[in-house]
Amino acid sequence: MGLKILWFIPTHGDSRYLGTTRGARHADFDYFKQVAVAADNLGYEGVLIPTGRSCEDPWTVAASLIDATKRLKFLVALRPGLTLPVQQARIAATFDRLSGGRLLVNLVTGGDADELAGDGLFLDHAERYELSGEFLQIWREVLARSHGGEPLDVTGKHLRVEGARLLYPPLQAPYPPLFFGGSSPEAHELAAAQLDTYLTWGEPPAAVAQKVADIRARAARHGRTLTFGIRLHVIVRETEEAAWDAAAELVQHLEPATVAAAQKKFAQMDSVGQRRMAALHGGQYDPKDIRKGLEVAPNLWAGVGLVRGGAGTALVGNPEQVAARIREYADLGLEYFVLSGYPHLEEAYRFAELVFPLLPLAVREKLAQPALSGPFGEIVANTYLPKTAAS
Secondary structure, three states, rough: OOEEEEOOOOOOOOEOOOOOOOEEEEHHHHHHHHHHHHHHOOOOOEEHHHHOOOOOHHHHHHHHHOOOOOOOEEEEEEEEEOEEEHHHHHHHHHHHHHHOOOEEEEEEOOOHHHHHHOOOOOOOOOOOOHHHHHHHHHHHHHHHOOOOOOOEEEOOOEEEEEOOOOOOOOOOOOOEEEEOOOHHHHHHHHEEEEEEEEEEEOOOHHHHHHHHHHHHHHHHHHHOOOOEEEEEEEEEEEHHHHHHHHHHHHOOOOHHHHHHHHHHHHOOOOOHHHHHHOOOOOOOOOEEOOOOOEEEEEEEOHHHOOOOOOOOOOEEHHHHHHHHHHHHHHHHHEEEEEEEEHHHHHHHHHHHHHHHHHHOOOOOHHHHHOOOOOOOOEEEEOOOOOOOOOO
């Protein structure tokens, strides 16, 4: 099947090295625009825009990039409890219309109680999933009815609407596709009942297969089917040795105190997915051998998760190895691959140039096609065209 590869807009900052200001770059609109335009021109399906206290507001960032891009889709967060469902449905419909149908929606329930309290949400894990279920019920139905239907009345435990309606429907019917990631039983049940695409963080293939099987079984009981995807970092180089050297460089300035502080904070969260990420490495690593204890499956490296919350694993290797690992996940039924790399601008190019030609992509394979306005590469001696490389 055709794979859909998405990239990432680093609205919480970008760097050449994790856990330090060395090699850091200022993340502003011009930089976000550079990454988005690169992803659009290279043929990525879309971009994920993160959410949370450490990030710029995702909807504002996404809206600012509509006119800078042509085909790129935007995977943007819904936050139940931080906004109301009808208001958020209206925003989504407007964005979808103004972008020409390029909106993808990412449900985020949140896993950091301190951050949620700072935003005014004081529900525990189970209550947040109750709220999310009611939120989605209203959000989905009011958008579906905007294409022609009666006003909506819903009374739930956490949310209530009377006569809710939208006058301007989204272009995508009945509503823009809904993505979601979560590892708890409540998360799997919510995904099975109401979501369109389930995204897992980058766990080893056997663990991902178990998740896919569980959600498929739950969805079948609801008479539904889902598509699946995965969120990963990538470190790809021409050779395997160079890729692992790049992984070592990424964490070479990490200090033990930084790792310990990050792991302490992650341990306080009630996110099951975050606990599963932390369990892959236990906060331990050997600076002299960054594969030891961190290569948790072939070419799957947990070093990013030493200090980064959320997605904490990377595919590391040469182009053929990384493509093979992606195909291994695809064989489990995964269709969407949401990727990132440090720094994000350069790595967007590197991954597209090295790995796109090795994958069956659903997007246009721009780098593998003849140019419409000129040759690829630099013309040699003003006369000779560079030889086309075999894919």
